Amino acid sequence: MLKKIIAIKNVGKFRNSACGGDTTLARYTLIVGANGFGKTTICAVLRSLKTGDVEHVIGRKTLGVTEPASIELLLGDGVVRFDDATWNNTHPDITIFDGVFVAENVHSGEVVEIDHRRNLYRVIIGDAGVTLAEENAKLASDSRAKTMEISATEQAIKSHIPANMTLTDFIDLPKLDDIDNQITTQESKLTMIRQAASIAARAVLSELVLPSLPDDFMELLAKTIDDIGQDAEQHINAHLAAHGMAADGGDWIVKGIDHITVESCPFCGQNIRGLPLIVAYRAVFGDRYKALGTTITTMKTRISQAFGDTALARLDTAAEQHKNGIEFWGRYCTFDVAPLAYPAELANAICGLSQSALSLLDSKARTPLEAITTDETFTRAIAAYSTVQAQAAALNQAIRQMNAHTNAKKAETGSADVLRAAEADLARLKATKTRHGATVTVLCDNHKLLSTKKDDIDKRKTAIRKQLDKHTNSVVKPYESRINQYLDAFNAGFSITKTKHGYPGGVASSTYQLVINDTTVDVGDGKTPGNMPSFKNTLSAGDRSTLALTFFLAHLEQDEGLANKIVVFDDPFNSQDAFRRRRTINEIMKVARQCAQVIILSHDATFLKQIWDKCPAAERVAMTIADHRKQGSKITPIDLEKACQGRTANDIDDLHTYLSNSEGQHLDIIRKMRVVLETYARTTYSANFDVNDCLGNIVRKIREGGANHPAQALYDELDQINDYTKKYHHGEDLTNITPDQIDPIELTGNTKLTLRIVNALQA
Template identity: 35%
Template sequence: MFLKKITTLKSVGRFKSARISGGEYGHFTLIYGGNGRGKTTLCAVLRSLQLNDPKVILRRKTFTATTEPDVGLLFDTGLSRFSAGTWSAPQPDIHIFDQQFVTENVHGGDQIDVEHRRNFYRIVVGPTGVALAEEVDRLDADATAKQSTITAEKKVLEQHLPAGMKLDTFLKLAADSAIDSKIEAAEKALKAVMDSAAISARKQFSVPTLPSLPDDFLDLLAKGVDGIAANASARIQAQLAHHAFTDAGEEWLSQGVPHIVDDRCPFCANPLDGNALIEAYRGYFSEAYEDHKAAITDMATELNKALSSTTALKVETAFKTVATDAEFWAAYCDHGFMPSEAVDRISEEVDALFVAAKAMLMTKAAAPLDPVASTTGFIEAQAKWAATVVELEASEATFEEANRHIQAIKDANAVTDKSTAQSALDALKAVKKRHTEPVLGLASNYATLLNEKKTLVDLKDDKKAALDAYDASILRAYEADINQFLASFGASFRLAECGKNYVGKQPQSTYCLRFDTSDVDVMKSNPDDPGFDTTMSAGDKNTFALAFFLSQLKRDADLSKKIVVFDDPFTSLDDFRRAMTAKEIVRTGGTDRAAQVILLSHDKFFLDAVHGLIHGANCTPFQISTSSGSSSIEPWDIEREVKEGYLHDHMRLQDFAEGRGGYARDMRLLMRPLLERYIRYRFPNQILEGKWLGDMLAIIRDDAAHPLTPQYDDLDDINGYTAPFHHDPNTTFDEDEVRTYAQRTVAIVGGC
């Protein structure tokens, strides 16, 4: 890129409506301008173009301008126009060394603060490092923003935290598919502890044996007596009926049979041999028969006991007690017992069976030798009861498992207190809460946010590692380059321990300034220790900044496509450093270096020094002049101004002092420079380049034997009078006063 010409400068700083004259700019373009004429404004225009920042120009709008800033810069690539507050074609390929560069990137005069070190770092690492650093910053900002969201979500989650539990512990609780049943069991366990007295007083499930027929009941009904004819009973009954002796007749016969002697009837004495009836009597009323009858009588007692209403009621009551106890225990455990509806049928069905069985037994008692078949009523009653027994036994079969649960509660109560049981329940409720809405959704979102943040942090760490690796090499190389330039400038210090840190998250350079073996850490500001402000002279500070800028140029791989601008780069430098600065500026525009070098200075002799070092390259000198309240840019005859400048200005001032021509406006700015050159030429080994009239007066004042001591007051008066005009050329003046001071000036330098 190459700036061919500034075509337009209106309403910007001193350039109210600048006249632009002269041809195109050369590979080296030297621009001379006194203080306050617009050099800084030109740099600002170029910086605005470089940064594409309209504010840089808009803030410099000419005070009394009635039109908006208007700038035209013609490049080899075309015209870049600033109009209506915007650039038509920004040009980023420009390097600018001026006070703003120094103040923003190197030091603030007496200190190097965090922003200086951050900007220093950005320049050192270049676009690659800046891109990595910005990516690190972006990821860090994203992670920070994500953390803000996480913090907000965490506060919402913490509102659901069980008492005494930390969030991390709560979130790590695993889901449990059986949690509801476990909570129910735990609630029952806690209730059991609370009701320990009632628990202790309650017994396990038990009922009496179910009512049932005596084992040999049916066998007895079918049984006869061996040796007794099957029809004996019928014949006896018939005989008793024939004699109308049914009441107690059988007893009478049984008592009489043992009194038969010699087989004769005790009543009629007739022989009884061969009497079938008597044989029937003897078998019927035998001991076996009596035992059989006794068994029937005993069976009646046993039947009454087995199927009595008392027995049935006792069983029924026991089952109902179990049902009541089951309701009690259900509050403490899932015992599994289910009451049977058959309980309500026990008394009725047992009674029906008893009645039917008793009727059959009475029939048997009436005819002991006759088998008694089961009646229909008995069969139905027995079947019903049998079915009921099945149901009751099924219910009773659950007693063992239920009693195991009941005993477990009793055993647990013996070793568990209320606090332990409550803690166990709370832990289970926490698990359920963790995996139930709204916590389930909140926790899921929270986990997603944490994972997203971790991803950002991991990416940031990866980018940071890449940036660290890149910086480790580039920072060392930059340190070497800066030190090489410092050595060439004859500086007494070097850059050392160049590195970086992330204080305040954004990376910043860290380094020391080494004086022999002593290091000054620019990051420390202990007022009792040596620091940047106490160890560095103004010239050292400028040299350091210039070395940094030149190192930046050296490491710019695309420098051959860029413009480099220097604005008064030698402030407070001694002769040697001024000379080296001139050489480095010329080297910057050397073969395969910058596409163009633009140098602005208020010192025409420094410009002449640079001009004298340029060989084989096009060099165009221009100057910023002022007239009618506006600065302009026009060609500048550097040869005449520098080589014959003293004599030329001397004659102009003398003509004005003697009334032979000239303008007071120009003369008021000519007196001080003429005096400065006069003193330099008269005392070349005492007054060095770069010293101005104020510095010279200090030297004279400190030396009572100085040859100019007699002229000190005049010099001091002239310096004081002309100073305001050099700071602001628009300062009002009186022509007669200017002529008076011009005469005093000529009196000092002598007529010619």
């Protein structure tokens, strides 16, 4: 139990919270304070005391002061202190419902994010489940950390692993004592296999293929055009001879005939109709003559292709390949090289036959109407070529015999699979040597150790998660049911459904859906489009506040240690209607009767008064957080009964109304300012003022008390309000015929000052 806030110094608005008077707390402690005066700071102090997390305090150190933050609290088992940015002790038995609880566990900025889901999960599963969840989260974190360490080690090892070998296979390679000898032996074996592979891949010798004259060559030389008249041919020959064109005049005539389109000479223009010579031309140099010329030209092309330079180049290439083949196979086979030699006169014979054949075709082309007989040159060329053909036949016979030997040798050698297997064996041996080298051994041993540790962590994580799942499944549905009972009790127009858990990112979290008008709505997240129903656009501010409170209340119900807990509520009534306000009070009282102590902070004194009335008189106390200007906020006792007397509460409401929308009579507002301030001073400083002291007497007593008077910090402001209001409070001077004009701006400023003095000005 928190017995007393002895002092909070230099934290938030508290320069020094101590202010005299009896500030002993009770089992039912109610603290009233305007927004911005220090309620949230008190929650932060208690949260830091609960967890030992000093950031809750350090982050709220009073700005503009050099003195360090310090806190002194009296608990049931003694004094705890915060000095030098540390607590001398902690008190875990504290549970707080405030804006931090809502922002961490339910929503922030009207949306539900993954962190809310994770934190709400911890709220749902209770302390027993949280222990398992924390162990699961720690093991998941440890597993990820080990994975990162393993990955770093794997990267270092991979640079030593040969291609086509996995990391696991590399690490598992057994150590071989005679590894160097095994590598040498395998390298020798591989050399032999590679030679065998060359034999298997090498082609056998190719036979020599010689070109032959076309079968219709001799027939073409002897071909004539039989039905040409004797007289026409003689007439043309005589004409060509007379003009010295006997050799190639025929071609000239063939071309010219095609240009005779009218019955006149294309050269001289004379009439040529019926001339005997023209008739002879047309008889001799017709289509068959042209066809014969084409055949001769085609034959020349065929012979040039078969026996010309291109053919000789192919033979040269074949001869070089033949020579290389003999040289290669000579390393592995025994054979007589002489029969395998290409004919020595091969090229000459081909050239001779080609030239003589083309010469005969040239003659035929000059006199296509005459049969051409072979000459001596052609006869000798044929004889020489026949000799070469015979030699080629003998060569091919020798090649076939040779290839029989080489094919047998190829069959004796291994396949490509054998080569690949041998290469793989050598690579494995070399990898084994690398694997068991000093540097890599350390890496592999570390990898094994890390993997073993990770496996152990994962096994424990699996076991813990199994327990956590079992526990979660046992509490989720009852928790959801209890939440919905609370929502119904608060008259909320919605419920939740499909509450379940998962492990996104390895950390346990919860999810749920809303049910509104019998329609299921996903809560969504910050990325949910605004045109989609979700948490942020289907629940009002009051609904969200109610849901957060029900989560907290349901959590308390599951807390087996609630009887020993200090439960803190900071402004639990927020954006609620009158029904929910009363329901909130009832639920707080249920909690208060079950816990060790309840502390309720609120800016609404009348709300606290309703709770006060339900608390046992001997176990309740009310405090206020008052703003003492430069001295900061102070925690002092307050007479809640008097502070919430009907007329004063109504007067404060009227001041608020005027400040908000200028409603109310100006003179009435001025008079109510005095009433509110008098009531506040007499209830807040009851030991220093009489129950009948008016504002003027209160100001006088503070002035006479000097710096030691507890209300000294309020003197200047109270004096200002007193001067402003006293002329309207007393009877008027009838001799003064000029009525006072009330300045609305001045009235507004003094109204605001009055509300701030009594801690009723909304932040």
